[in-house]
Amino acid sequence: MAVNDVMIRNHVQLTGTGEKLVVLAHGFGGNQTSWWRQVEALSPYYKILLFDHVGHGRSDWSAYSPRRYATLRGYATDLLEVLSAAKAERVYYVGHSMSAMIGLLAAIDQPERFEKLIFFGASPRYMDEEHYKGGFNAEAADATYDAMSTNYHAWAAGYAGAMMATPDRPHLAMEFAETLSSIRPDIAQPIIRMILESDHREDLPRLRVPTLIVQSTGDLVVPMSVGEYMAKKIPCAEYLAIEASGHFPHASAPEATSQAIRSFFG
Amino acid sequence: MAVNDVMIRNHVQLTGTGEKLVVLAHGFGGNQTSWWRQVEALSPYYKILLFDHVGHGRSDWSAYSPRRYATLRGYATDLLEVLSAAKAERVYYVGHSMSAMIGLLAAIDQPERFEKLIFFGASPRYMDEEHYKGGFNAEAADATYDAMSTNYHAWAAGYAGAMMATPDRPHLAMEFAETLSSIRPDIAQPIIRMILESDHREDLPRLRVPTLIVQSTGDLVVPMSVGEYMAKKIPCAEYLAIEASGHFPHASAPEATSQAIRSFFG
Numbered sequence: 001m002a003v004n005d006v007m008i009r010n011h012v013q014l015t016g017t018g019e020k021l022v023v024l025a026h027g028f029g030g031n032q033t034s035w036w037r038q039v040e041a042l043s044p045y046y047k048i049l050l051f052d053h054v055g056h057g058r059s060d061w062s063a064y065s066p067r068r069y070a071t072l073r074g075y076a077t078d079l080l081e082v083l084s085a086a087k088a089e090r091v092y093y094v095g096h097s098m099s100a101m102i103g104l105l106a107a108i109d110q111p112e113r114f115e116k117l118i119f120f121g122a123s124p125r126y127m128d129e130e131h132y133k134g135g136f137n138a139e140a141a142d143a144t145y146d147a148m149s150t151n152y153h154a155w156a157a158g159y160a161g162a163m164m165a166t167p168d169r170p171h172l173a174m175e176f177a178e179t180l181s182s183i184r185p186d187i188a189q190p191i192i193r194m195i196l197e198s199d200h201r202e203d204l205p206r207l208r209v210p211t212l213i214v215q216s217t218g219d220l221v222v223p224m225s226v227g228e229y230m231a232k233k234i235p236c237a238e239y240l241a242i243e244a245s246g247h248f249p250h251a252s253a254p255e256a257t258s259q260a261i262r263s264f265f266g
Numbered sequence: 267m268a269v270n271d272v273m274i275r276n277h278v279q280l281t282g283t284g285e286k287l288v289v290l291a292h293g294f295g296g297n298q299t300s301w302w303r304q305v306e307a308l309s310p311y312y313k314i315l316l317f318d319h320v321g322h323g324r325s326d327w328s329a330y331s332p333r334r335y336a337t338l339r340g341y342a343t344d345l346l347e348v349l350s351a352a353k354a355e356r357v358y359y360v361g362h363s364m365s366a367m368i369g370l371l372a373a374i375d376q377p378e379r380f381e382k383l384i385f386f387g388a389s390p391r392y393m394d395e396e397h398y399k400g401g402f403n404a405e406a407a408d409a410t411y412d413a414m415s416t417n418y419h420a421w422a423a424g425y426a427g428a429m430m431a432t433p434d435r436p437h438l439a440m441e442f443a444e445t446l447s448s449i450r451p452d453i454a455q456p457i458i459r460m461i462l463e464s465d466h467r468e469d470l471p472r473l474r475v476p477t478l479i480v481q482s483t484g485d486l487v488v489p490m491s492v493g494e495y496m497a498k499k500i501p502c503a504e505y506l507a508i509e510a511s512g513h514f515p516h517a518s519a520p521e522a523t524s525q526a527i528r529s530f531f532g
Contacts, residue, residue: 140434147436154423158439161427167486168406170413173424220433220511245486 006085010051010078011058014086016043020115020265021088023049025079027097027121028195029156029163029180029188031057034096037254042261046092051082053099055187057179064187072098072198076105083113090115092265096250097121097221101200107209117211118264120257121247122230123222124200132201135223141196145189152185165218165246172251204233211237212264216244216253238264272351276317276344277324280352282309286381286531287354289315291345293363293387294461295422295446295454297323300362303520308527312358317348319365321453323445330453338364338464342371349379356381358531362516363387363487367466373475383477384530386523387513388496389488390466398467401489407462411455418451431484431512438517470499477503478530482510482519504530 006012013032016022022042024035032050039048052059053075068074079102083091092115095103100122107114126134127141147155160177161167180188211234215227224241231239240260244253272278279298282288288308290301298316305314318325319341334340345368349357358381361369366388373380392400393407413421426443427433446454477500481493490507497505506526510519 136434143435143437144433147440151440154440154443155436157420157423158427158430158436158443159433161424161429162431162433162436162439163427164424165428165431165486167410167425167428168402169409170421170424170428171409173428174413174417174420177420177424220431 001081003085006081009054009060009063010082012049012051012082012086014047014049015039016046016048018044018046020046020092021049022046022092022094022261022265023083023088025051025093025095025099025103026053026056027099028191029056029176029183030096031179033057034176034179034248035250038250038258038261041254041258045262046265049086049088049091054078055183055191061184061187066190069191070194072101072194072200073105075102076109079103079106080110080113089113092116094118094120094261095122097247098195101198104200104203104207108203108206111208114209116265117209118214118261119211119230120214120249121216121219121222122213123226124204124230125198126196126221132229133223133225135221135226136196144196145193148185148189148192152188153181156180162220163247164252165220166252169252172248175251176248201233204230205235207234207236209236212260213237213239214249214257214260215239215241216246216249217241218245219247221247267347269351272347275320275326275329276348278315278317278348278352280313280315281305282312282314284310284312286312286358287315288312288358288360288527288531289349289354291317291359291361291365291369292319292322293365294457295442295449296362297445299323300442300445301516304516304524304527307520307524311528312531315352315354315357320344321449321457327450327453332456335457336460338367338460338466339371341368342375345369345372346376346379355379358382360384360386360527361388363513364461367464370466370469370473374469374472377474380475382531383475384480384527385477385496386480386515387482387485387488388479389492390470390496391464392462392487398495399489399491401487401492402462410462411459414451414455414458418454419447422446428486429513430518431486432518435518438514441517442514467499470496471501473500473502475502478526479503479505480515480523480526481505481507482512482515483507484511485513487513
């Protein structure tokens with residue numbers, strides 16, 4: 001794919017001043033604007049690469065294909081294409097939620113491209129299994145698909161509130177509801193289904209890049225035990241629990257998030 | 267006020283079969299339909315009185331007056347009028363959220379009317395104070411009023427999600443968003459302001475009716491310490507912590523809620 005096409009497809013943007021290149025990769029329902037607090041805090045110290053996953057934000061939505069994005073590997077391929085198009089070598093990668101496993105897959109494939117990784121709100125498996133508590137079960141998944149089909153915007157608004165878990169700061173849920181609501185329902189539903197069906201537990205031990213797992217204490221989607229599980233399975237992993245409401249520490253606890261990034265990336 | 271006027275003002279309804287009369291009083295943003303799971307579970311055992319607080323559900327909204335409802339005492343007066351109009355003596359009262367303090371005030375005023383009380387998601391003071399963690403501060407309150415004025419429905423949807431805290435059961439947040447959204451914004455805002463400004467800590471020791479305080483472990487509005495505080499300050503209080511997501515155990519943990527009611531009321 002031509003460099004320019006990739007840059008447009010993923011609406012790639014560069015900002016910040018510094019030597020090290022930090023890639024901020026958003027999760028499901030967000031887009032690159034979800035990182036604005038970190039961009040503000042980190043841009044004096046790093047060059048920052050931002051992009052939108054296909055189906056999100058200002059990406060080229062016509063590039064969405066249920067086949068290419070039938071698994072997170074499609075998004076990992078996109079990420080590698082973005083890094084290659086941007087001539088980004090030895091990057092410092094921050095992945096939130098689905099972008100954690102996307103970064104993991106990309107870094108297993110091309111470890112030389114990645115200096116360090118940080119995962120926020122990461123999960124290799126959202127569904128419960130025998131001896132593994134992912135947090136969702138088949139009933140919960142079906143209820144989610146149902147609610148999304150019945151009234152996507154009502155679902156999105158309520159989901160945003162639950163994800164953010166900050167009734168004392170209502171604008172945070174409204175901010176996420178906006179990016180989430182802007183996704184076309186017919187794209188959002190297969191993406192969330194793909195995420196909930198994903199299982200990358202077997203990939204964890206294959207990662208060779210130093211990784212920091214950041215787990216929020218108040219995450220309603222990813223149980224505390226999942227963060228600990230990942231830290232155990234990834235060979236070069238460090239683990240950090242931060243006091244933060246909800247699944248979006250970069251919004252609910254922006255200082256702690258930026259601090260974690262600066263202290264791990266240096 | 268004439269009996270019939272009170273019954274209409276608060277859309278009073280009676281259901282269930284049994285000797286004991288259980289009153290189910292909804293919280294802010296809900297209405298009598300919020301109790302449908304308990305009505306289903308309890309109606310074989312109790313007579314049940316349901317009503318809508320003025321400004322909510324199918325109450326007479328023209329009865330809303332900022333002066334009468336400048337404090338929770340206005341709602342406590344309504345409750346006593348409802349019980350008197352319904353000829354309800356020695357009732358078993360269940361109050362959720364703001365209806366807990368409404369029940370407390372009514373039961374301090376006319377203790378002979380109340381046999382027992384149960385409070386779910388109760389708080390005598392939502393704002394933080396020196397040596398008291400209510401969960402909200404001035405900034406949070408202002409952010410709430412701002413969000414309500416800017417876009418009431420967006421606020422309501424996100425707030426419902428955060429209150430319910432059940433991303434695995436999205437219909438619960440959507441259910442609450444619906445009753446919350448149906449309130450006129452110009453009525454909802456002064457009511458929530460009145461609730462957040464209320465302070466009934468000094469009233470707690472004046473209650474003489476046996477009371478069960480039920481605290482949800484996952485309540486994002488009422489910290490665990492508030493439930494414990496109430497149980498300490500109310501002379502005849504028992505305390506029960508139940509495993510439940512969010513501020514609405516009657517929706518998120520309906521069996522545990524109905525079980526708590528049956529076992530305390532007998």
